[in-house]
Amino acid sequence: MENTNLPEAKCGTVVACLAVIIAGQAWLLRGLWAAGPSGWPAPLFGELLFCAGMLAAIVWCWLKPRGWTNNRGCVIAFAFFGAYIVYQLVFFGVFSELYLAGIDTEFPSVSRGLVALKMVLALMSAIAGVPAAPAPTGREYAEKLRQAVYKQEAGWAKESAAGAKKDLESAMEKLKANLSPEEMEALMAELRAQSAGPAPAPRPGSDPVEDMHGWGGGV
Secondary structure (H helix, E strand, O other): OOOOOOOEOOHHHHHHHHHHHHHHHHHHOHHHHOOOHHHOOHHHHHHHHHHHHHHHHHHHHHHOOOOOOOHHHHHHHHHHHHHHHHHHHHOHHHHHHHHHHOOOOOOOHHHHHHHHHHHHHHHHHHHHOOOEOOOOOHHHHHHHHHHHHHHHHHHHHHHHHHHHHHHHHHHHHHHHHHOOHHHHHHHHHHHHHHHHOOOOOOOOOOOHHHHHHHOOOOO
């Protein structure tokens, strides 16, 4: 039977975010593709390399429901997307001008917003690819809650017993300091007698006097 408790990532979110980045740039830079590589600015070549890495990440997440799989994969993914975000910050002005040429607007802030959106989508992709354990079902949650309650109660009982023992030791130390050895011995004998409990009541018919009264006799 397949283990459903294995950690999984939100690979659909990763694929959607990276697809928006790649498709959006393909449309915004549509005027440069016809010019050929000779007419491309230098930062665009680095952007294409990053897009190739994003395509590989899309294929990976499409085939692997666990996303970046383990700690090493998460480190690599965050290093890649972190480098991509830094690259966007370094060439922020260049990409803003390139995107502004691909949209029909009089507001330059729109292109800057598109570059910022691209960085946000890259960060979302890095986080969504981290594998996480699935949420527990109702029964699993109730069982874990019951175990937590038992553990907490056991801890309270242990702390209470330790506190009672400490108080008893402190009281005994005070008694030893204030009572003579004879008084201490008498007190301990009285405590032992009380802890032993009262003497059991005689069974009916076991008392000779009661037996005599039962036969109509007297004393």
